[in-house]
Amino acid sequence: MIQKIRIPAFLAMVGGSLLLLESVAAKPAADRAAYEEVIVPILRAKCYQCHADAAENPSGKKKIKGQLVLTTLEAIRKGGDEAPAAVAGNVEESIMIERIMLPHDDDEHMPPEGKPQIEEHELKVLEWWIKAELPVGKSMKDAGAPADIIAAAGKIPSDEEVKNKLAQFFAEVGASAAKLAAARQALEGPISQVAESFPNAIGFVSQQDSDLTFTAVSMRKDFKDEDLAKLSPVSGGLVGINLGATSITDAGAANLSKMPRLKRLWLNGTGITDAGLEAIKGLNDLEYLNLYGTEVTDAGLSKLSGLKNLKKLYLWQTKVTPGAVEQFKKSVQGCDVNMGIKSE
Ligand code: HEC
Known part of the structure; x- marks a missing residue:
């Protein structure tokens, strides 16, 4: 198409x-x-x-x-x-x-x-x-x-x-349009493969590009670690993935390291801990990360200090302390860290 x-x-x-x-x-x-x-x-x-x-x-x-x-x-x-x-x-x-x-x-x-x-x-x-x-x-x-x-x-x-x-x-213009059409077409097989397991969860970000985004939000706790592995056919094309309130734990999060182009990632309300952040610390394109309501601590936050493109980080209701946030902001300048109502 x-x-x-x-x-x-x-x-x-x-x-x-x-x-x-x-x-x-x-x-x-x-x-x-x-x-x-x-x-x-x-x-x-x-x-x-x-x-x-x-x-x-x-x-x-x-x-x-x-x-x-x-x-x-x-x-x-x-x-x-x-x-x-x-x-x-x-x-x-x-x-x-x-x-x-x-x-x-x-x-x-x-x-x-x-x-x-x-x-x-x-x-x-x-x-x-x-x-x-x-x-x-x-x-x-x-x-x-x-x-x-x-x-x-x-x-x-x-x-x-x-x-x-x-x-x-x-x-x-014609050449870039043809290139885009070819890139999108090449993804059609992988997309339908993923869509078989998760209908309506995967799609292109817009009609003007070949970037993909996935959301598990409607599956909530039914979406488990082994499900994340099923995204491997599209892992290179994903720029956004929403795993908020799913059953993802550190074991499943390991798959995230195979999605090097991720820009937006929601892990809020999941079982992820400091150990799981190992998989994320190399995702250099990451701009948005939501860890709201997880068990992440200061030690976990320090693993993220290499994510220089991060613009928005949600840490509300985690175990991260304001002191660690101050430290983090020195490494990742310009990142807006949200600690909840009492932040800043
Ligand atoms: C990117 C597309 C685009 C370009 C480039 C463009 N136009 Fe248009 N033009 C339109 C559209 C759409 C309409 C119809 C809507 C409207 O009337 O504004 C229109 C309508 C017009 C009309 C009114 C015609 C009528 O009788 O209703 C005139 C006159 C006109 N254009 C002149 C020009 C001139 C002169 C140029 C170059 C300097 C130009 N347009 C460049 C899109 C364009």
Whole structure:
């Protein structure tokens, strides 16, 4: 089962900054065709992704939001659901400009928040082009562009460069999506194996990754040491495991050392003691650890002093003393240790 994978916003930002490396086109800006060689590269870089059919869309997939196509002059003049995107000679009535000018957090702002944005020099050129009555097939010079507009146009990469960078960007996005899909698919067998014993207890953390999380909470005391061993098919993929209030003891906890990627671990209300923490002390990615209501003592806590990534540690109703916590905090700086109501 291959899920639809969204392009993470940060990748889109990387794409944007790639496009900012504006190596200036060889042709003098005054000689560049106003629409074909100046406006098109702007719209291709910032808008086509959501306003073009498959052939012109940098993603290779048809996406025409708001019924608006921005890849031909006719389509731009016709506009989408609302009104013409550009009206010759009338910037005020051209809703593409209106949308670009809206505050970034406005739902109607274009391009949507998190996507590569229109920059000032690009906006200047777009506005000029509309005022100049949408010239097509004319050079900047012949369309009457003044010096400052020609200078702004000179900062816009050629359409060829934009195409190449977008192709590279979407190839990377495609490759990472394929990699993710393969990683998820490889886990399907192991997941169903585990799910046979424990239905609804195992799953991916999110649709955007291949990390796994397991929870035994609904099984409570029925979940025993030997059950933990049954997670071995997925132990390398687990980043979270909730064993709170189960029958886990030190014997079972030994299996935790085979889950090196664990970030979040709940052992609250279990039979774990200082001895069981041996299995945890090497889990260097651990960020959250809940030992609330266990028999853990100062000696156990001292075993955890190498867990430098720990941000949150619950020790309420354990045998740990405030002095030991002070000591621990010197080793694991920035860790928030919760000792219950009377803590700090
Ligand atoms: C990431 C996707 C995305 C990008 C990139 C994007 N848009 Fe949009 N656009 C949308 C969506 C979604 C809608 C429909 C919802 C709405 O009207 O806000 C829309 C609607 C519009 C509309 C209103 C159309 C109508 O008549 O209703 C305009 C105008 C517009 N976009 C212009 C632009 C311009 C110009 C750019 C580039 C500078 C751009 N968009 C980039 C997603 C995008």
